Amino acid sequence: xxxLKQRILQEGIVxxxxxxxxxxxxxxxxxxxxxxxxxxxxxARFRDAGITKVITVESSGISIGFAMALDLNVPMVFVRKxxxxxxxxxxxxxxxxxxxxxxxxxxxxxKKYLSAEDTVVLVDDFIANGDAALAIIKIVEESGxxxxxxxxxxxxxxxxxxxxxxxxxxxxxxxxxxxxMSAGKIEFA
Amino acid sequence: xxxLKQRILQEGIVxxxxxxxxxxxxxxxxxxxxxxxxxxxxxARFRDAGITKVITVESSGISIGFAMALDLNVPMVFVRKxxxxxxxxxxxxxxxxxxxxxxxxxxxxxKKYLSAEDTVVLVDDFIANGDAALAIIKIVEESGxxxxxxxxxxxxxxxxxxxxxxxxxxxxxxxxxxxxMSAGKIEFA
Numbered sequence: 001x002x003x004l005k006q007r008i009l010q011e012g013i014v015x016x017x018x019x020x021x022x023x024x025x026x027x028x029x030x031x032x033x034x035x036x037x038x039x040x041x042x043x044a045r046f047r048d049a050g051i052t053k054v055i056t057v058e059s060s061g062i063s064i065g066f067a068m069a070l071d072l073n074v075p076m077v078f079v080r081k082x083x084x085x086x087x088x089x090x091x092x093x094x095x096x097x098x099x100x101x102x103x104x105x106x107x108x109x110x111k112k113y114l115s116a117e118d119t120v121v122l123v124d125d126f127i128a129n130g131d132a133a134l135a136i137i138k139i140v141e142e143s144g145x146x147x148x149x150x151x152x153x154x155x156x157x158x159x160x161x162x163x164x165x166x167x168x169x170x171x172x173x174x175x176x177x178x179x180x181m182s183a184g185k186i187e188f189a
Numbered sequence: 190x191x192x193l194k195q196r197i198l199q200e201g202i203v204x205x206x207x208x209x210x211x212x213x214x215x216x217x218x219x220x221x222x223x224x225x226x227x228x229x230x231x232x233a234r235f236r237d238a239g240i241t242k243v244i245t246v247e248s249s250g251i252s253i254g255f256a257m258a259l260d261l262n263v264p265m266v267f268v269r270k271x272x273x274x275x276x277x278x279x280x281x282x283x284x285x286x287x288x289x290x291x292x293x294x295x296x297x298x299x300k301k302y303l304s305a306e307d308t309v310v311l312v313d314d315f316i317a318n319g320d321a322a323l324a325i326i327k328i329v330e331e332s333g334x335x336x337x338x339x340x341x342x343x344x345x346x347x348x349x350x351x352x353x354x355x356x357x358x359x360x361x362x363x364x365x366x367x368x369x370m371s372a373g374k375i376e377f378a
Contacts, residue, residue, distance in 0.1 A: 023299060028269065028299055028302065029264050029266045029299075030251075030255060030258070030264060030267070031264055032255060032258050032259035032262070032264070032265065033262075035255070053218075058247065059248045059251060059267065059269075062219075062252060062255075063251060063252075063265075066219060066221060066251075066252050066256075070225070073221070073222075075214075075218050075219060075221070076218070076219045076221065076252075077217065077218045077219070078219070078248065080248075110218075112213075
């Protein structure tokens with residue numbers, strides 16, 4: 001997706017060879033026309049998959065998930081992150097370590113919004129080591145819903161997440177793939 | 190906004206005489222067409238205010254803020270909630286007690302996304318006692334940006350927030366106003 005690549009080159013900040021900041025259009029400030037375009041692109045790739053719901057994770061995934069769900073004309077459900085142990089019989093909960101924060105987080109989704117009748121796609125801005133995505137994929141399996149695949153806006157190929165999901169036989173679609181950010185230079189795949 | 194009222198009556202869950210759950214279309218699962226309509230309505234009310242940015246708060250405000258910003262064709266910025274003390278010279282930070290969680294939260298917005306050239310509107314799903322909104326309003330003042338007003342999707346008139354903001358001479362627009370939820374019954378104003 002060339003417009004996203006251009007935006008990353010223009011405004012992305014390479015904080016380290018692992019960490020890319022896209023706060024100016026995706027993660028803190030959000031550019032609606034670009035996000036609509038990203039949502040349309042994800043929707044196009046999964047158009048024939050019979051998606052009934054788009055799943056994402058608060059907070060950075062919400063705008064992308066919203067834009068994709070809008071184009072597919074289905075609801076979006078965002079997974080909630082909780083810092084405390086959840087004892088909620090009405091929710092699926094998975095515990096994962098957080099890549100960026102170094103703490104444990106509970107991911108929760110109400111059972112009533114995920115059922116065996118659903119075909120879902122999981123989208124997010126980045127997927128680092130894949131722990132959170134794999135935990136949500138387990139939740140989807142537990143619910144009986146069908147997983148059509150995973151969408152990653154910006155996939156950093158040097159982090160394990162995308163391939164960890166592919167290795168489970170799951171379809172992964174990335175809008176942009178970054179091969180390397182060493183020496184502060186972004187190299188797309 | 191009649192469609193929102195209808196949706197609240199159909200799907201809203203009155204948890205107590207203070208707490209309304211709208212998880213099925215606004216706060217956990219999100220219905221994009223309804224949100225677009227809410228965003229359009231907010232945009233229409235502030236169309237002539239010269240808005241340059243829509244400000245909201247993660248996570249529940251993001252879909253509303255996105256839809257409004259989309260219609261006004263301006264960026265949306267979502268305030269981040271942090272659980273730890275932030276010592277960040279690049280961010281405006283305000284500390285507030287959380288109404289729903291009983292803890293203290295730091296609200297943060299990067300300084301580069303708010304300036305004296307901006308005219309902003311703050312939108313959110315609910316505003317309870319108004320502490321968070323008033324803290325963000327202070328941040329806006331500190332930045333030198335002009336505040337055109339505050340948009341509340343669902344205003345509970347029996348909570349102090351909306352009027353606490355009005356008392357400061359700030360324009361408040363609500364899509365729906367609820368006068369009472371006693372005995373499990375929603376009474377609109």
